Amino acid sequence: MPHAVTFQQVSRHFGAVRAVDAVDLEIAPGEFFAMLGPSGSGKTTCLRLIAGFEQPTSGHIEIFGETAEGVPPYRRHVNTVFQDYALFPHLNVADNVAYGLMIKGVGRAERAREAEAALEMVKLPGYGGRKPGQLSGGQRQRVALARALVNKPKVLLLDEPLGALDLKLREQMQEELKALQRALGITFVFVTHDQGEALSMADRVAVFNEGRIMQTGTPHEIYRRPQTRFVADFVGSSNVLSPDLTARLGGPRQWASLRPEDIRLDTDGHHRGRVIAASFLGSATRITLEIDGETLSVLLPSGSAVPEPGEEVAFSWSPGDLHVMGDEA
Amino acid sequence: MTAAAASGPSAILPGRGGIGGALSDAFWRNPKLLLFLMLTPPLLWLGVIYLGSLFALLMQSFFSIDEFSGVIVREFTLKTYGELLRPSNLDIIIRTVTMAALVTLAAAVIAFPIAYFAARYAKGRWKAVFYLGVMLPLWSSYLVKIYAWKLILAKEGILNWLFAKLHLTFLLDGWLALPVVGGNSLSVSPTGTFLVFVYVWLPFMILPVQAALERVPSNLMEASADLGASPGQTFRNVLLPLALPGVIAGSIFTFSLTLGDYIIPQIIGTSHRFIGMAVYAHQGTAGNIPLAAAFTVVPVAIMGVYLWLAKRAGAFDAL
Numbered sequence: 001m002p003h004a005v006t007f008q009q010v011s012r013h014f015g016a017v018r019a020v021d022a023v024d025l026e027i028a029p030g031e032f033f034a035m036l037g038p039s040g041s042g043k044t045t046c047l048r049l050i051a052g053f054e055q056p057t058s059g060h061i062e063i064f065g066e067t068a069e070g071v072p073p074y075r076r077h078v079n080t081v082f083q084d085y086a087l088f089p090h091l092n093v094a095d096n097v098a099y100g101l102m103i104k105g106v107g108r109a110e111r112a113r114e115a116e117a118a119l120e121m122v123k124l125p126g127y128g129g130r131k132p133g134q135l136s137g138g139q140r141q142r143v144a145l146a147r148a149l150v151n152k153p154k155v156l157l158l159d160e161p162l163g164a165l166d167l168k169l170r171e172q173m174q175e176e177l178k179a180l181q182r183a184l185g186i187t188f189v190f191v192t193h194d195q196g197e198a199l200s201m202a203d204r205v206a207v208f209n210e211g212r213i214m215q216t217g218t219p220h221e222i223y224r225r226p227q228t229r230f231v232a233d234f235v236g237s238s239n240v241l242s243p244d245l246t247a248r249l250g251g252p253r254q255w256a257s258l259r260p261e262d263i264r265l266d267t268d269g270h271h272r273g274r275v276i277a278a279s280f281l282g283s284a285t286r287i288t289l290e291i292d293g294e295t296l297s298v299l300l301p302s303g304s305a306v307p308e309p310g311e312e313v314a315f316s317w318s319p320g321d322l323h324v325m326g327d328e329a
Numbered sequence: 330m331t332a333a334a335a336s337g338p339s340a341i342l343p344g345r346g347g348i349g350g351a352l353s354d355a356f357w358r359n360p361k362l363l364l365f366l367m368l369t370p371p372l373l374w375l376g377v378i379y380l381g382s383l384f385a386l387l388m389q390s391f392f393s394i395d396e397f398s399g400v401i402v403r404e405f406t407l408k409t410y411g412e413l414l415r416p417s418n419l420d421i422i423i424r425t426v427t428m429a430a431l432v433t434l435a436a437a438v439i440a441f442p443i444a445y446f447a448a449r450y451a452k453g454r455w456k457a458v459f460y461l462g463v464m465l466p467l468w469s470s471y472l473v474k475i476y477a478w479k480l481i482l483a484k485e486g487i488l489n490w491l492f493a494k495l496h497l498t499f500l501l502d503g504w505l506a507l508p509v510v511g512g513n514s515l516s517v518s519p520t521g522t523f524l525v526f527v528y529v530w531l532p533f534m535i536l537p538v539q540a541a542l543e544r545v546p547s548n549l550m551e552a553s554a555d556l557g558a559s560p561g562q563t564f565r566n567v568l569l570p571l572a573l574p575g576v577i578a579g580s581i582f583t584f585s586l587t588l589g590d591y592i593i594p595q596i597i598g599t600s601h602r603f604i605g606m607a608v609y610a611h612q613g614t615a616g617n618i619p620l621a622a623a624f625t626v627v628p629v630a631i632m633g634v635y636l637w638l639a640k641r642a643g644a645f646d647a648l
Contacts, residue, residue, distance in 0.1 A: 053551050073554040086552035090570045099566070100556035151556065 002065030004029045004155055004187040005050055010059030012045050019045040021211035022059070027155075027204075029064070032181050032188045034198035037208030038234065043191045044083075046208070047157050050189060051080050064154055079148035080157040084164070085140045087132035093119070093143050094128030100151040118146040121180070138169045145177075149184070158190045162197065174201055195235045199223060207231045214328075228328045232257035237297070239263075245294050246324070255325045260286065260299040262321035265307070269314035275307045289315065383629075390622035399616060409619040413627070418607070422627055425604040428519070428594075429587035432526040433534075433580045439527070440534040440579065441572075447535075448542035463532045471529065475596050478525045482515035482597065489514070512599060522598035526587050533582035541575020542568075573644045577636075584635065588628035604628060 007025035011018065020042045027033045035043035048054040049061060052073035061068040063078060079100070087096050095102070097115040106114070112128075119125055122142035132140055141161060148156055158177075162170045178201050181188045192198050198205045199219040206216040207230070215227045226232035229240045238257040241249065246256040249271060261284075273289035273296060285306050289296045298315065300306060307313050344350050356363040392401050393408045412418060447459040466474065481487050492501045505511040505518060512518030545568065553563040591605030602610070604624055612621035639645070 051551075051555060053554075073551070074557050074559050078555075080552070080555045082548055082552060084546075084548065086546065086548040088549060088552070088567060099553070099558075103557045103562055103566075147556070 001029060002062065003027060004031065004064060005189065006060075006062040007046070007049075008060040008062075010046075010049060010056045010061055012042075012049060012054055013057045018211045020049065020056075023211075023213055025206065025213065025216070027187060027189060029187055030185050032178065032190065032201060032203045034190045034192060034202035034205045035208060036192055036195055036198040036205050036235070038193055041208035042211040043193075043206075043208045044159055045211075047080075047159055047189060047191050050155065051078055051157055052076050077151075077153055078155045078157060079151050079153035080159065081141075081144045081148050081161045083159045083161070085132075085144040087140055087143055087147070089132055091132075092128065093124070093130050093132065093135070096132065096143060097128070097147045097150055099147060104151075114150055115146075118150040119143075121149065122146045123176075137164050138173070141165065141173065145180075149180075149186075153186065155187045155189060158188060160191055160193070162192075162194075170197075177201065199235070207235060209234070225323055226257050227325060229255055229257075229325060230329060232323075232325065239296050241296075241322075242294065245291070246322070248292065249322070251322050252324060255327065257323045257325060258296070258317065258321060260297040261301075262317050263296070263298040263315050264317065265298065265300065265304075265313050265315050267314055269316035271316065272312055272314050275309050275311045275313060277309060278306055289313065386622045386625055389618050390626050392619045394617050394619055401618060409623045412620055413623050418624075421602050421604060421607050421624075424601060425588055426631060428523065428526065428603070429584045431523060432530065432587045433583045435523070435527045436531050436534040436583045437538075437576055437580060440531060440538050441576075444535050444539035444542055444575075447539045448545075449547070463535050466528075467532055472592070474529060475525060475593055478521075478528065479516050479597055482521045482524070484514040484516075486516070516597055517599060519598055519601075522594050525593050525597050526583075526590070529593065530583040530586050533586065534576075534579035537578035537582075538572060538575040541572045541578070545571045570643075577639050577644045581632065581636070585628060585632055588631065 003026045005025065005027040007023050010020060010023045010025075012020040023042070023046065025046070035046055037043045045054060049056055050063065050068070052068065052071060052075075056069055059069075063076065068076065088099065091099070094112060094115045097118050098106075098111040101111045101114060116125065116128060119127055122145050124139060124142050124146070127135070127139070127143075132143065135143065141164075144161070161177075162173050165173060174197060177188070177190075190198070190202065199222070202219060204216060205219055205222050207214045207222060209230050215222060215231045217225075222231065222235055226235060226238065232238040232240050236259065238259050241251075241256045241258060243253045243255060247253040271291070273291040275287055276290045276295070277288040279286050283302055285300045285302065285304075287298050287300060287307065289298060344354065389401075390409055391405050391407070392403050393406045394400070395402050413422070443459075443463075447456065451459050483489075489498070489501065492498045501515075504520065505514065510518065510520050512521070515521040515524070549567055549571070550563055553567045554560075558566060589605050591603065591609045594601075594603040595606055604627060608621045608624045611617040611624065
C-alpha cells in the first residue's frame with residue numbers, strides 16, 4: 001500500500017524566501033500526523049502543498065501513490081479545515097456542509113441527509129438552518145470539520161484548527177478529533193505550533209524549523225530523544241546544554257538535552273547551583289539555577305519545597321535523562 | 330513604592346480649562362450630543378431641500394395642465410399619469426428602460442474582471458494605476474467626453490477607419506443595416522448611444538464591485554476549490570453571490586443615471602427621445618410641469634421595484 005502522502009525533496013520558494021526547503025516526508029495511511037513548528041517554519045506551506053493551493057518550486061509530491069504536482073485543488077480527494085474556518089457567509093450551516101456534495105451533483109434530499117449526519121457526528125444536530133455568523137467559534141470549527149468530513153476525503157488537512165479556541169474547548173476538541181480520527185480511519189495531517197497539542201494527539205510528529213524538517217518521530221521519541229538543539233528547546237522547552245556545560249556536569253563534550261522535570265533537588269546531589277528565579281505555574285514551580293554563568297531550568301512538582309532565590313542548592317538526575325545530541329542546530 | 334507614587338505626578342490630570350476643555354469633557358460624557366450636532370445640518374439639508382423638492386415633484390405629477398390655456402390646474406387628478414400611457418410616451422419609457430438595462434448589464438460584464446483584478450491581484454503601484462485609470466475619465470468634462478465619442482463614432486471617425494484597415498467594414502455596415510440598433514453611422518445609431526452610456530457610467534460600476542470583491546476573503550475561494558469546485562463553479566456559488574451587493578450598488582448608479590440622462594441621447598443617437606429628454610422638453614419649452622414630473626416619477630418607481638426585486642432575490646444576503 002502506498003503512503004498517504006509522500007514528499008521527495010520538495011521545495012517551495014517565494015522569491016528569495018525558502019518557505020519549504022528540500023523536505024522529505026512520508027505519512028502512512030490512517031495516521032494522525034502532526035506538523036509542529038513556530039510560525040514561519042514552513043508547516044502551513046507544506047499543508048497547502050498537499051491541498052494544492054501551492055505548487056512546489058521543485059521536488060515531487062504523491063498522494064496515495066499518485067503524482068500531485070500540477071493537479072489543481074479541486075481534483076484532489078483531500079479536504080481542509082481552515083485556520084479561520086472559511087465558512088461561506090452567504091450559506092446556512094447545512095448548505096455549507098453540503099457544499100462539496102452539491103458540487104459533485106448529489107441530489108438535494110440526499111445532500112440534506114448527509115449534511116445532517118455529518119453535523120450529528122460533530123455534535124451539532126439541528127444547527128443546519130443557522131448562518132455561520134450566528135455560531136460561536138467552537139461551533140464554526142465543528143461546522144468546518146463536518147464540511148470537510150462529509151466528502152470522506154482520503155486525507156484530512158487541519159490548519160491550526162484549535163488555535164482560536166479557549167483552553168477548555170481546545171482540550172475537549174483534541175479528544176474529539178482523536179476519537180473521530182480513530183473511528184473514521186482517515187489520514188489526518190494536523191498543523192500546529194502548540195507542542196502539547198502535537199504530542200497529545202499525533203501518532204507521529206514532524207518538527208519544522210526554517211522550512212526544513214528537523215526531526216520526525218513518535219511524540220515519545222521527539223520528546224525523549226530530540227536530535228537537535230532546536231527540537232529539544234521547542235518541544236517541552238528542554239535545557240539545552242552547551243558542550244562545556246555537559247562536560248562540567250559529567251557528560252561527554254557535546255550538546256545535550258536535560259528535561260527540567262528530570263532534575264531533582266536533593267541534598268546529596270553531585271552538582272550545585274544558585275537559584276536566581278522561581279515562578280509558580282500551578283501544577284509545578286519552575287526555578288532557574290545558575291551554574292558558572294549558564295542557566296538551567298528545573299521543574300518542581302507541586303507540593304515540594306521551593307528554595308528562595310539566592311539559595312545554593314544541590315541537584316541530580318538519573319543517568320539516562322541526559323540526552324546527547326548531534327552538532328546540528 | 331509609596332514614596333515614588335506620592336512624589337510623581339498626580340493620577341488624575343487637571344481639566345484643560347477654557348471652552349475647548351469644557352466641550353471635550355461634555356462630548357466625552359455625552360457622545361450623542363456630538364452626533365446630534367454633526368448630523369442636524371446635513372439632515373435638515375436632506376430633509377428640507379432634497380426630500381422636500383422630491384415631494385413637491387410628486388405633488389406636481391398629480392396636477393394637470395389645461396390644454397387650452399396652458400395653465401396648471403392644482404387639483405388632484407391621475408390624468409397626467411394617464412398621459413404617460415399614450416403610445417408615444419410609453420415608447421419613450423420602454424426605450425429608456427431597455428437602454429438602461431442593457432447598459433447596466435454590459436457595464437457589469439465589463440466591470441467584473443477589471444474589479445476582480447484590482448481587488449485580488451493589484452498591489453501598491455498597480456492599485457494606484459487602477460484607481461487612476463478608473464477615475465481619470467471622471468475628472469474631465471462629461472460634455473468633452475461625449476463630443477470626443479461623437480468624433481470617434483462618426484463616419485469619418487477612427488472606428489470606421491480601423492474597421493476599414495482590418496477589412497471588416499462589412500461587419501460594421503451589416504450591424505448598422507440592422508433595424509432598431511442600426512443607423513446611418515454609429516454616431517447616429519442606438520448602438521452609439523449604448524456605447525457612450527457604457528463608457529461614461531463604467532467607473533460607477535467598477536468601484537462598488539471592486540469594494541465588494543475586496544471584502545471577500547480569499548480563503549473562501551480556496552475552501553470552494555478544496556471542496557471540489559472548479560473555478561467556474563466557485564465563481565457561480567461563492568464569488569458572484571458575495572459580490573452581488575456590489576454589483577447591485579453599481580447597477581443602481583448605471584441604471585438610474587441612464588434613466589435620467591438627457592444629454593448623451595441628444596448628442597449621440599437617433600432623434601427618438603429618452604425620459605430625460607422628455608422631462609427637459611416638457612418642463613422647459615412645453616411648460617407642462619405636471620407631465621415632466623410624472624415622467625420623473627417613472628425612474629424613481631422603477632428603481633424602487635428593482636431594489637425590491639433584488640432584495641427578494643437575496644442580493645443583499647451577503648451584506
